[in-house]
Amino acid sequence: MKRKSMEEAECPVARALDLIGDWWTLLIVRDAFDGMRRFSDFQSSLGISRGILSARLKGLVDCGILEMVPPEDGGAHHDYLLTAKGAALFPILVGLRQWGETHCFEPGEPHSILVERTTGRRIGPLKLEDASGQPLEAAMTEVRKVAAAPVRTGRKRAAQNA
Amino acid sequence: MKRKSMEEAECPVARALDLIGDWWTLLIVRDAFDGMRRFSDFQSSLGISRGILSARLKGLVDCGILEMVPPEDGGAHHDYLLTAKGAALFPILVGLRQWGETHCFEPGEPHSILVERTTGRRIGPLKLEDASGQPLEAAMTEVRKVAAAPVRTGRKRAAQNA
DNA sequence: CCTGTCTAGTTCTATTTTAGAACCAAGCCA
């Protein structure tokens, strides 16, 4: 009776959620973007149980989203830093933030905001465009399931999945 | 010992995850974008336990992401449809999909893809730009925590949170 | 060296959540 895994799914959304789709993981990643790097940073910021935090950090390191590095201050502990794979989650966090701002707060209710470091200006909305640069809505898209066995032996398949 | 809630957080990411941050919710929303609307659709697509699915659908209706409507075929059941709030999750799902495609598949491993319905072309990457239209990276941003009591009584606060 | 403290965990127990299957009720179908 283990929790179901989507590791084998052909849907990229399912596989992504298999790694980052539980209760704490994206909050830990959020804090990592926010500059936190130590066990105690995350623990006090989130109020998460130590045991769970330990397990989550281990999982994030295992799947290559965080890496453990020796601290620059030479202390006995180590730091958890985002890898490139982890840093690539940024648009997802921005999307969550923008959706949350719009749909999870009363008008006028204060919340933290994401700004450009140099100018202090609010970050604009994520843009999703069609081929001609027009805004893209969900209804204009569809998911094309993978065919039974589209193996395409050999000749330049790299360009397809980029 | 209830699971921790982020309902009160001042961080929009935390509040968003409080609604959609559990194991199944975003997969249900994904399927809803994919055109599924009935209990049995979700159940057979996801292989989720009926009890959990029932609870999740109820939760999604409660928080306004799905709504229950009578079916167009006049049957006895009802359909679950995305509300505007639910449809606004589209960029997040696209972000998850794009991250998953890049980081959760071997090169050449087949996966479903998101295309424009009319042209069949792949959807391009989510864009996040700074004020002058340049691509924005995480390192160029920071989160500004809300001040102690930034109430700003009265005069046109609506524009601030839009 | 001995003690205390700080950090980063691990271990423990009680509670909650989940998976999976069995059960139930309402509507159709013949």
Place this chain on the structure above:
DNA sequence: TGGCTTGGTTCTAAAATAGAACTAGACAGG
């Protein structure tokens, strides 16, 4: 009427979680 499908609810066992207690290593003071 009985059987089938749909859309759930209920039940049990296993897994995850919260919270607190415990451990281990580094360092600091005396």
